[in-house]
Amino acid sequence: MDAPLDPRLTWDLPAFGAMARTADLEPLVTRVLAPNPSGMTLDGTNTYVVGDPGSGQAVLVDPGPDDAAHLAAVEAALAGxxxxxxxxxxxxxxxxxxxxALPWGARFGARVAAADPAVAGPGGRVxxxxxxxxLAGTTLGVVATPGHCADxxxxxxxxxxxxxxxxxLGRGTSVVSHPQGDVVxxxxxxxxVHDLGPSALYCGHGPELTEDPGAVLDFYLAHRAFREEQVLAAVAAGARSVxxxxxxIYAAVPREVWPAATSSTRSMLDKMAREGRLAVSGDEVRPA
Structure with a gap:
């Protein structure tokens, strides 16, 4: 099975580290990039300011790290x-x-909402x-997307x-966290998400994907299938541990992201073991 082609490789996306700190993506949405770049967070966490421009109100989605510089940038976006x-x-x-979420909710006098009650906090909305x-002169539909993690x-x-x-993600692929994540x-x-026919994907990390969101989702699905084939090939060739x-499989990937790759691999092995395609016991992996 050949590796699927990532359609984003031909798109005119900003280079790593070149994303604007603040960008108006459409009338309803402004993106503010947090100053927390890393191998896991890519350019940093994207915080979104969402609302009808004439409403005088806005909703923050994923405030990110409780960082003073990021807070100042978000407050500037709100003022703008x-x-x-x-x-x-x-x-x-x-x-x-x-x-x-909680400290900024308290600062703004705004209710926090999330799937996890611990994130929403006392008085929050689940x-x-x-x-x-x-809210804010607009509507936001809540879409269940478990897998990266349960909530x-x-x-x-x-x-x-x-x-x-x-x-x-705007670059690369997402981690299916183990044991919280679930590949299925x-x-x-x-x-x-594909069935929604999204006009754009505004990602938690990396640039927004507007050219062909469906093609990116197709690639993500094909990429997971390709990884499973790689696992089967590696086990057939003698690999016996995670x-x-x-x-x-990740020989060409920087070692700093191997822990994330290990997490995704463990989640994938759980799926393949349930399907009877491999025998997995702890770190040991054998043909079924």
Whole structure:
């Protein structure tokens, strides 16, 4: 099986580290990039300011790290829209998306909403898949996207764009965290977002994807199938542990991301073991 071609390689996307700190993506959405770049967060966490420009209000989606410089940039974006923050929405509980939720919610006097009650906090709102959040002169549809982790949500804006958090990244592919993640749920979530026919994917990390969002989702699905074939080939060639699989499959990938690759590989092995395609016991992997 040949490796699928990533359509983004031919797109005119900003180089790593060249994303603007603040960008108006459409009338409803402004993106503010947090100053927390890394191998895992790519250019940094994307915080989204969402609302009707004439409403005087806005919703923050994924406030990110509780960082003073990032807060100042978000407050400048709010001022640029002549808006006050009326709610903080969080796609999932990971700290690079959620750490600022409660402190910023308190600062703005805004209610926090998330799928995880611990993220929403006391007095917060626990979001349910399929519900519609009506705030800031607009609506946000709540889309269940578990897989990267169990509590992951995406938000569909009225324009048809989807704020996908870590479900899809602007560069590379997402990690299916182990043991919180679930590859089967992740694949189902990719198809669910695909069925929405998104006009754009506004990612938790990396640039926004506007040219052909469906092609990126197709690539993500094909990439997971390709990884499974690589695992089967490596086991057939003699690999007998998770470490050996990662060293073989991710040999060309910087070692700093091998822990994330190991997490995704473990999640993939769980799926393949349930399907009876491999025998897995702890770190040991054998043909079925």
């Amino acid at each position: 829209r002549d808006a006050r923050c009326v709610a903080v929405l969080v796609t999932h509980h990971h700290g690079d998306h959620a750490d600022a 979001l349910e898949p399929g519900e519609v959040v009506r 992951h949500l995406a938000f569909r804006v009225e324009s048809g764009a989807v704020l996908v958090g870590d479900h899809v 749920a992740y694949l189902e979530s990719l198809r669910r 470490g050996e699989l990662v060293a073989t």
